Amino acid sequence: MSEIKFTKEEKETLIPKIKMYLAEELNVEIGNFDAEFLLDFFSEEVGPYFYNRGIKDSLDMLDTRMEEVKESIYVLEKVTKS
Numbered sequence: 001m002s003e004i005k006f007t008k009e010e011k012e013t014l015i016p017k018i019k020m021y022l023a024e025e026l027n028v029e030i031g032n033f034d035a036e037f038l039l040d041f042f043s044e045e046v047g048p049y050f051y052n053r054g055i056k057d058s059l060d061m062l063d064t065r066m067e068e069v070k071e072s073i074y075v076l077e078k079v080t081k082s
Helices: 008-026 032-045 047-076
Strands: none
Touching (some): 008 032, 032 047
């Protein structure tokens, strides 16, 4: 898996959210640079866990859908005479 990188637009959305969370929940004021640094840290250290969970969830959903397709195909099966 390649490193998780956010686009400039994504960072512009996420950085204010990080700053607001820290200010409201922890009474900590940080600047944009520190918020971006924190975002980079979490994307490197925690991001892969979220990414892998997304992959697992996708595979689980695919397995469920494939079972539904199999059932639909078995419905098409014709009765044969022995």
